[in-house]
Amino acid sequence: MAYMPMEPEAFAEQVAGLVRRMQPGFQIDLTGPRELLVNGRRLDLDNLFRMVQHEPDRGTEIVEHFLDQLFAGDPLDMTEVPYEFARARIMPRIQPESIFDHLSRELVAHVPFVNDTVVVFVTDLPHMTVSITTEQVLRWGIDMDELETVARENLDRYAPDLEMQIIESKEGGRAVIVAEQDGYDAARLLMSDLFGKLAPQLGGDFYVATPARDMFIALSCEPKPFLSRLSGRIEEDYQRMPYPICKNLFYVTRDGVAGTEEEAA
Numbered sequence: 203m204a205y206m207p208m209e210p211e212a213f214a215e216q217v218a219g220l221v222r223r224m225q226p227g228f229q230i231d232l233t234g235p236r237e238l239l240v241n242g243r244r245l246d247l248d249n250l251f252r253m254v255q256h257e258p259d260r261g262t263e264i265v266e267h268f269l270d271q272l273f274a275g276d277p278l279d280m281t282e283v284p285y286e287f288a289r290a291r292i293m294p295r296i297q298p299e300s301i302f303d304h305l306s307r308e309l310v311a312h313v314p315f316v317n318d319t320v321v322v323f324v325t326d327l328p329h330m331t332v333s334i335t336t337e338q339v340l341r342w343g344i345d346m347d348e349l350e351t352v353a354r355e356n357l358d359r360y361a362p363d364l365e366m367q368i369i370e371s372k373e374g375g376r377a378v379i380v381a382e383q384d385g386y387d388a389a390r391l392l393m394s395d396l397f398g399k400l401a402p403q404l405g406g407d408f409y410v411a412t413p414a415r416d417m418f419i420a421l422s423c424e425p426k427p428f429l430s431r432l433s434g435r436i437e438e439d440y441q442r443m444p445y446p447i448c449k450n451l452f453y454v455t456r457d458g459v460a461g462t463e464e465e466a467a
Contacts, residue, residue: 206254206261210235210444213254214247217265224269233304235444244324244333248385283325285342292334293326293360294353295389296412296447311339313350316461317450321392323353331385358394360386368403375428378403378420388412388447397456409462410452411436415445420454 207213211232218230218238231239236247250268254261299318302310311334312320324331339349367379378400380390390396391410400408404422409429411419413436421432433451440449451462 205258206265208255208258210251213251214238217247217250217269220262220265220269224266225273231304237445239304243335244331246324246331246385283338285344288325288338288342289352290356291326292349292353293324293331293356293386293389294321294350294392295324295386295415296320296391297322298447309335309337311336311346311349313346316459317448317452318461319448321350321353323349354392354394357386357389357392360384364390364399366400366403371428371431373425373428373431375425375432376404376422377432380418380420381416383416385415387416387418388414390418391452391454391459397454400454401456407453407455410454410459412447412452413437413440413449414443414447417443421451 207216214232214234214236218232221228221230221238221240229239229241233239233244236251238245238247250265253268254264257264296315296319297312299320301320301322310322312322315321323334325334334349339346361382361384364380364382367381369377369379371377380387391412393399396410400420404420405424407423409421409423411417411421411432417439419432419436421429423429429451436451437449440446453460453462
């Protein structure tokens, strides 16, 4: 039996080793607990990790088959993919500004956001996501405004019937948790109808916490003890969870989303 490690970082390291063996000319970097940088493009290993968890005794076989299929079609080279094919698969993700510590800002298609974050864009394929570069955007003949508009429209359609868990706190505040676990939970902050969906549950304007990619917690603005307690938990999640984004709260109104570093403090 060929097992793969079930600890995320060890899993990613072993996948990286298999890629180096299969593609010795590729530049491979480990950039997260379930994420590789392959020839400058992000390769999300979440779906592959889940596949192996489902059949752990076939772990290495599953990974090798996945990589064979991946490199046979060479989806990591998406620069020649026509816009007509990619358009319905373009999705947004919120990332911290710190991603540019290991990625070139000039090469990554992105737009600035609030709370020291940016919105980046990926092509969502059946078993992986591939980051979109500025080179692709130029080849497609569009600009960042159109790219962002398309990504947000696709996000709105991606899972229109979100399952929301509503929690009443002991202090009297309310929280709404979205946990689709599809890689876009935090990105739901970018939904066009977010305020309309959640404001009735939270009494008007509200805060949203996205400490990591797979976390979305909307919070009522009152009472202060409730916000103070949750802000501490959010900072802990930001420190411990994979794919951290932001420890500060986002302030959501009918007019849009603002950063709240001073208010969260």
